Amino acid sequence: MQFSYTLLTTILFTLCISLHTRAENIVYSFTIQSEISPSVTRLTENAIKDAERRNAKYILVQLDTYGGLVDDADKIRTMLLRSKIPTLVFIKNNAASAGALISIACDSIYMASGATIGAASVVNQSGELMPEKYQSYMRKKMRATAEETGRNPLIAEGMTDESLEIEGIKEKGKIVTLTTDEALKYGFCNAKAENVNEILSRLPDNPTLVNHQSNLTESVIMWLINPAVSGVLLLLIFGGLYFEFKAPGTLFPAAVSLLAAALYFAPLYLEGLAANWEIIAFAIGIVLILAEIFVIPGFGLAGISGIVLTISGLALAMLRNVNFDFSFVSTDEIGRSFFMVVIAMITPLILLVAFGQQLFNSPFFEKLAPKDNLSSHKGFSVQENTLKNLVGASGKTITDLRPAGKATINNERLEVISEGDFISSGTEVKVLRIQGNYLVVTKI
Known part of the structure; x- marks a missing residue:
């Protein structure tokens, strides 16, 4: 009986140890199949970090990229070289430019049939070669990485240097x-593999594959920088500003515009696209426009x-310039970026001209409009139900309208707004309509 108990305990203990070992014998995999950028670095x-937390035996990078930003490729290279966990890369199709640097930084390289690695010259987004200072940097990074991982540094350097003869x-x-096949011959590929399972079969102890799951932040950022979403945010930025200028004090359009601007710039900033000076330029621009409308005449x-x-x-927040260096940005990209913003700026204006009156007189906008602008102000009160009687009446402005201000209508001092034009103090005006709780006036 004692022997049976001891045997059972030994079996259970061995089984627990086996299961624990198997749980830790994992290959932690993540995929890079887009341009190398700050999001790929994150x-x-x-x-x-997740692989280390799970005590993974290997990290597998499933790679298919034509390259991307050199500085982000260098950051990824450094992380892979410093990883305490052995790193593997599976090149499914392309490992060009920055992708080649990342691949060479891994301990083992596996390639599918028909895959390629190399062509690491630094180019801009039009495919034009960058100046020598960029090529020199990339050459030495390729060479140093190959030396670190025990590969032929001359071949690695030759992936960047066209003047080199090997x-x-x-x-x-x-x-x-x-x-x-060439990579196998020259030591830049450990083995040919058509899928991940073939790679796993070559590793000891039959490891288990665990795929990395992107967190919510990464998913939201990638969604927000989608060009279609960026376009909608631009429309909301300008649309909110236009509506707020047409009906000062409504606040809701201004809040929408502010939120849209935050959602527009935040992911671009995290992606390394929007620089501090570009965000500051936007903010100063808005301040100057507000000053022109509400403070400065004309x-x-x-x-x-x-x-x-x-x-x-x-x-400029959409472009991959480095501060004031636009070497990596083509003129076509600059043109498309500015065209997109200008269209987003003009579209709300067209919609306002076409449908503005219906919108401002809609029940929804009536609810958003401030309720106290004409009810009482410094001893002058007006009942809202008498406003309709003022439509068509004439008067004179007693302050500048930028576009909001004050005017005397039928001997009553009232707050009014123009249709967006600047109207100086002392100008004869006529009431066109009621907009929310405002009287909309125009020059006579």
Whole structure:
């Protein structure tokens, strides 16, 4: 009986140890199949942290990319080189440019049939070669990485340097790009594999694959930087501003515009696109436009400067410039960015002209409009039910209208707004209609 109890305890203990070992014998996998950017850097950082937390035996990068930002590729390279967990990369199709640097940083490289690795010259987004200072940096990074992972540094450097001649591998004036078979021959591929299961079968102890799951923050950021979503946010920014200018004090359109601006800039900032100075330019532009409308008579330098800064801040935030260096940005990209912002700026104005009156007189807008603008102000009171009698009446402004201000109508001092135009003090005006709790006036 004692022997049976001891045997059972031993079996259960061995089984528990076996299950515990198997639970930790995992390959933690994440996928890079887009342009190398700050989001991919965050993905890599989070995946490595999760792999360490799970005590994974290996980290597997499933890669298919034509490249991307050099600085982010270097950050990813550094994280992989410093990883305490052995790193594997599975090149499904392409490991070009920044993708080649990331691949060489891994301990083991697996490639599918028909895959390629190399062509790591630094180019802008039009495919044009960047100046020598960028090429020199990339050459040395490729060489240093190959040296660190025990691969031929001359071949790695040849993936960037077209002036380099490597006997039997490349002629002068060409860039090294290796097929799967060539990579196997020259030590840049450990084995050919058509899928992840083939890679797992080559690893000891029959490991279990665990795929990285993106967190909510990563998913929201990727959704917000979608061009279609960015376009909608731009429409809300300008639409909210226009509606607030047409009906000052409503506040709801201004709140929508502010929220849209935050949702527009925040993900672009996290993605490394929107720089501090671009966000500041946008903010200064809005301030100048507000000053031109509500403080400075007429429309001049402040207003024009405000429009230019606002458009520039929004457009430049979408581009991959480095501060004031636009070497990596093509003229086509700059043109598309500014075109998108200008269209977003014009569209709400067209909609206001076409449907503004119906909207301002709608029950929804009536609820949003402030209720106390005409009810009482410094001893002058007006009953709302008498406002309709003032439509068509004439009077004179006693303050500048930018577009809101005060006027004397039928010997009553009232708060009024223009249709968006600046009207100076002392100008004869006529009441056109009631808009919420405002009287809309125009010059006579």
